[in-house]
Amino acid sequence: MRTEVAIIGAGPAGLMLSLLLRREGISSVVLESRSRAYVEQRVRAGLLEHWARELLIEIGAGERLQREGMVHDGIKLSSDGRLHHIDFRQLVGRIVTIYDQKEVVKDLIALSLSQGGEILFEAEATGLEGIESDRPVVHFQHGGEARTITCDFVAGCDGFHGIARPSIPDGVLTVYDRGYPFGWLGILSESPPPADELIYAYHERGFALFSMRSPTLSRLYLQCAPDEDAERWSDSQVFDELEARLGGSCALARGKVLQKSVTPMRSVVVEPMQHGRLFLAGDSAHIQPPTGAKGMNLAFADVVYLSRALTAHYRQNRDDALAGYSRTCLDRVWKAQRFSWFMTQLLHRFPDETAFDRRRQQADIGYVAGSVAAATALAENYSGLPLA
Missing domain, CATH: 3.50.50.60 (FAD/NAD(P)-binding domain)
Structure with a gap:
């Protein structure tokens, strides 16, 4: 040919x-x-x-x-049981889908x-x-x-x-090459997502992400060990942990788990x-x-x-x-x-982190949520930098 x-x-x-x-x-x-x-x-x-x-x-x-x-105007950050909206459309005039x-x-x-x-x-x-x-x-x-x-x-x-x-x-x-001391335990669930946009959650037990595939299918993730055995987690344990890391910032519906896997970070x-x-x-x-x-x-x-x-x-x-x-x-x-x-260091727990590190992360999230300049930088990068 x-x-x-x-x-x-x-x-x-x-x-x-x-x-x-x-x-x-x-x-x-x-x-x-x-x-x-x-x-x-x-x-x-x-x-x-x-x-x-x-x-x-x-x-x-x-x-x-x-x-x-599914068009999203932004994302939500969850910390200390509160949701902070980062509005891409308002900040930079862009969306994600x-x-x-x-x-x-x-x-x-x-x-x-x-x-x-x-x-x-x-x-x-x-x-x-x-x-x-x-x-x-x-x-x-x-x-x-x-x-x-x-x-x-x-x-x-x-x-x-x-x-x-x-x-x-x-x-x-x-x-x-850089490895990370954690992975993501992910499930696909027959349940409506907890919010109309992605939720990135910081919690003392670890990071969680609440995403979706459709209005009736949720894609949900938990920070875990990179070599975690997904089958060690029952469906109810996964949802219990997701609820804990959501910290009461909104309600989480439970549904039939269709997929379950672990993705190492690299x-x-x-x-x-x-x-x-x-x-x-x-x-x-x-x-x-x-x-x-x-x-x-x-x-x-x-x-x-x-x-x-x-x-x-x-x-x-x-x-x-x-x-x-x-x-x-x-x-x-x-x-x-x-x-x-x-985004990774902002939201994940690291094995060697100290109480100082945790307080700094909380301050970082508070700064992003409360500063127009910081939120704009996040929105600009997340929604996509212009092509050269």
């Missing part, structure tokens, strides 16, 4: 990149190791920043989003296929060669056969455990995000704690920058944007890491 851009991975990053390139008349082929059914049911959090929502609408993938997405990532993926796949896009499902990329040349080759298995794609560029949108990043020679990348950034004709995007280049709700949004930002750079290459014979791709992305990535760390 021959194409201009070979894209590894049919997650939000790879699918969005393919659509953005198609708008510019640039050909691409997307390789996805899993089946379409698997990809469209893969459970991930789904919060869209203001600009990401507008992008989906602009490219024609926003019909269901506008009908079914709850819309499950698998629904985003469904919409992007449907749009791509309707436009004649080429997505090969159950096509596992097995190796890259020639990424330092002007004709890289992607090897993959599809339909029981070994096949290849020759291309001009490769976009590695295949996640943290994909083959793209390990294909870069040793010594090229610097990996910045931050990773690789620099640079490119080598030769291989460009990394999304989780293949960076992971951040979900406290800041940045994962899918950063992936979209990466491929917007990459699509602009590839358009300049093909349409204007300019390669300065390609050369600067990593620098442009990393400026945003590190700001997102900073904000994710800010």
Whole structure:
């Protein structure tokens, strides 16, 4: 096979990149190791920043989003049994939207296929060669056969455990890695959420997040040990702990628990995000704690920058944007890491913290809740910094 851009991975990053390139008349082929059914049911959090929502609408993938997405004007902080509203719309004129990532993926796949896009499902990329040349080759298995794609560029949108990043020679990348001494025990419950917006709760027993998938489905999280056994918690124990950490700031409905799992917390950034004709995007280049709700949004930002750079290459014979791709992305990535760390340290209990640390955290929350300047900074970062 021959194409201009070979894209590894049919997650939000790879699918969005393919659509953005198609708008510019640039050909691409997307390789996805899993089946379409698997990809469209893969459970991930789904919060869209203001600009990401507008992008989906602009490219024609926003019909269901506008009908079914849950628009939020802000978030609520819970501390000492009180709720503090951070109003994004009032502070910065922006919103966020709850819309499950698998629904985003469904919409992007449907749009791509309707436009004649080429997505090969159950096509596992097995190796890259020639990424330092002007004709890289992607090897993959599809339909029981070994096949290849020759291309001009490769976009590695295949996640943290994909083959793209390990294909870069040793010594090229610097990996910045930070683990956290806790994880999140998460449940999906058949119950209405306790509020019309997300609640981020600070409590002496640990952090809790009260989110939603729909008006009748709640996604609820508890801070726990990173190696916690989810099955050790009965459904009633989970709800008891959620109620305790909510601190009486509002009522919590109980319902049938449909899913239960533990997610460890981790931050990773690789620099640079490119080598030769291989460009990394999304989780293949960076992971951040979900406290800041940045994962899918950063992936979209990466491929917007990459699509602009590839358009300049093909349409204007300019390669300065390609050369600067990593620098442009990393400026945003590190700001997102900073904000994710800010939200994480603001709300979580750390094993070695002292009474002084707890009082400082309470003062931090009080400052954010009571200061227009501090609340504006939170709103600006949470709802999405403007694209460069």
